[in-house]
Amino acid sequence: MKLNKRYARSVRANLSFYVAASIMTMTALLAFYLFYIAGIGINSYADEFFSRNKLEDAQFTVYTPLTDEDITSLESKYDVTLEAEQSFDSENDGVTARIFKANQKIDLYEIIEGNDIKEDSDIVISAGYAKANDVSVGDKLTVSGRKFTVTGLFLRPDYLYMLKDLSDSYKNVSTFYLGAVTDSMFSSLNSGPSVTYKVIFGEDSSDTEFRRQLNEDFYLMSYVPAESNARIKMVHDQADTYISWAWMMLILLPLITVILISIVIGRKIRSEQRIIGTLSAFGYKKSALMRHYSLLAMLPGIMGGILISVLCLLIAQPYGELTLIDYEPLQAEFRLPVSAMITGMIVPTVIYMLAAMLKIRKLLKHDTVELLNNSVGKDVKTHKILTNSDKKVRFKFAVRSLIGSKGRTFVVFLGIFLGAMIVSLGLMFSDSVKGIGDAVKSSYGDLEYEYILNTIKTEAPSEGEAVVAAKFENEDSTEFTLMGIGADTQLWELGLTDGGSADLEKGWYASSLCSVVLGIEAGDEITVRSVTTLEEHSIKIEGIIDNGYNSFIVSTRERAEELTGLEHGSYTAIISDKELDIPASEVSSVLTKDTLKEQMDAMLGENNSLIYAILIIAAIICISSLFIAIGLLISENSTNISMLKILGYDNKRISRMLLDMNQVLLIPGIGLGIAAAYAALSAYKDHYAALVNAMLPVELTASQVIITTVFVCICYYGSLYFLKRKVGKVNMAESLMDNRE
Amino acid sequence: MFIEIRNAKKQYGKDEAVVNALDGVDLSIEKGGISVILGPSGSGKSTLMNMLGGIDSLTSGEITVDGKNISKANARELTEYRRDDIGFVFQFYNLIADLTVQENIEVVAEISDSPLNINEVMEALDIEKYKKRFPRELSGGQQQRVAIARAMIKNPKLLLCDELTGALDTKTSRSVLEFVQKVNSQFGTTTVIITHNNAIADMADQVIVIRDGKIVENRKNKNKLPASGLVL
Structure with a gap:
């Protein structure tokens, strides 16, 4: 068709439009792709890595240790894989090494550089610490007063986000690392390691039945499902954040951009109505004109698609790696999936072509004379x-x-x-x-320190306020902290989101973060259960406390004691506006307002x-x-x-x-x-x-x-x-x- | 002389495809009269008008209008020249569609140093009753009168009319030409009419014939007729 000779001329005449529209299409898609590449890159790597190295489904500690026979019996009865993980912490020059006896069934470590341990003098350590502190394979490290040679660096599926304590908010790769030594060396280094049990559920397993049995027979001290374990869930959570951003970007940018360019294409075609009228008068069919103009309209879509594909090939990996800085050095590969690449090219192109076709169709509904007079689309009113x-x-x-x-x-x-x-x-x-x-800092008010005790106390503390804190979950197994606080507390902020202050004597109050996470509102009656005893209770939420940084439901200590099954006057934590002199052996962890702020800022x-x-x-x-x-x-x-x-x-x-x-x-x-x-x-x-x-x-x-x-x-x-x-x-x-x- | 054109040449295209739209034109036009430039399509008459109006530039040669050498003027000087000295009337009127009759005239008056009274001009051209209408609501002849009014509002030294009756029927053409003649006598504006219609030459003081970019005839018309007497 001779008409096709217009393509090059038309593009040349409207070059600035085609260039700007192509760049705009590319950039709009880039906003989506950048987040999408990061999200799916992390997720697909994590899924493979977790599966390859037998990631736990949950971990727990008990008051009565499980014997090998108990483990075998539980495995067969509940269709689970169970393993007792032994570890101890060793301090050296302000650096804590958590030394493990290598697991055989669950949470296996994977060497990413160097070799595994063979001799008693060998040690393999977590790669994040090694990278952050320039420790290389072949270097010497001191653990519990003995020198070891680093033979390899590893990643562990349950420590991809390196939190020293589960209650920490931010990774620590500067003064904390994991290490594994031979079994014989492990035994000689520490005679009383702490034991955490790891479990993987089979297809027919029942988490709640298993947990209930554990609590009845061995008295659960803690139970942390993988989906509540920040060391594990952070990986998918952050990837999911990127993907959610990607979809938000997709809705906001490419959609609006494509609409904008489609409008411009429509107007550009309308400005050619005289030519269209002439060609129509000469007998050109509607389909021929539609084909001609839609081929011109597809250019920004195709060019934008090609540009974004080339750009993604160049930047996907370096950009993706930028998003990994929170984690251990994952070996993730970032690339734009071919399907996404093709979709990115096809969708805008098709929309631009459709916009052109619809415009031609609309124009050709007018009389040819109107087109020749260039009078279509003039708003006389x-x-x-x-x-x-x-x-x-x-x-x-x-x-x-x-x-x-x-x-x-x-x-x-x-x-x-x-x-x-x-x-x-x-x-x-x-x-x-x-x-x-x-905001975290101000939500804590005068509260500066929160000491989580490792035993239940009954004697009133000499300083600070005694509180009851226990892990609970709702029917969907979403965890929160159940708190019991003195009704006359001077430290815990009780301001409500709708003004006023919570009256703990009246009942239970949820923090605003908890209300979002659990999807509850003031007036709701919800069923909650202890993550260890699985005992269920029904409570009514009287109001929402304005605290977006701590997921808790709070009432008086008496009510909390009732729900947790503690004796009257018991408590599990102490809050204070100053540092307290509590023996380290009695403290499980300490949260300080400043540390929380710093961790949040850094993260x-x-x-x-x-x-x-x-x-x-x-x-x-x-x-x-x-x-x-x-x-x-x-x-x-x-x-x-x-x-x-x-x-x-x-x-x-x-x-x-x-x-x-x-x-x-x-x-x-x-x-x-x-x-x-x-x-x-x-x-x-x-x-x-x-x-x-x-x-x-x-x-x-x-x-x-x-x-x-x-x-x-x-x-x-x-x-x-x-x-x-x-x-x-x-x-x-x-x-x-x-x-x- | 009011207009002096010396060896004016205008070439379009390159190498073998070169077209000599004006090929060494020499021409003088006196002040105050009506001159008609005649010629068939492609003879170079519209090119000559573009040069006179300062909307296109010569390849070589000189054009002087009222003492100003416009062939050597820069863009700013040409803009001032068009704004202060020239009035244009085109075959297809070229009115601004989004403006009413009155506004089409005002748009020129607004930038003119000493515009004529707009009501007087509209009255002279008998368009006052259409002043709130838009161009598309007028007939061809009415639109052409508005175009003349727009050209005349700034009281230009030179009125350039390009095929001003080309799109009009005989009756309307005669009426429009009558208005041009009226404007010429009322305001004393030097008027150049470019046309391929030989009959219009009868109302001119000077008749110039152009063919293939060259002046082939240049004569005074001592027996000029009133526009009403033209046989169009």
């Missing part, structure tokens, strides 16, 4: 605005242009809106994440690379969408520009008349963009809370508004500056000739 006004003509012209070309105005608005939304989303998320540390601060990526993507999308929108404005007005030039208007006056009016879209575009970002982040808050156990303190600040406004204005006026030169390039004589045709 809106042009009549301000006909009786005394305002200057250039003002009236600008207003009519703005209101009369709704599609074009919408494109400019969408460009501003998109830019403002992405920038403010990045800034708000960044500020919210930074604010979590401080969340590592998301910065993602936030910067969002801001760069925002800039590219904002600039290219405005570039497309303002380019459209100029190309659609080329006849008017040329006429105004002939009439003696200089470029500055023409720009003022045609382009400057769009400034009025800046304020609503930026305002709605910021509001949309706020709404999106607020909606995402609960999901994020469930993932990282912290409620985002979503706040809109003046600095976010100012930075977003300045950023979008720079993009807007920058695009305008470059495109204003296009006004100067409109050729008067050629334009007159076009009009004559």
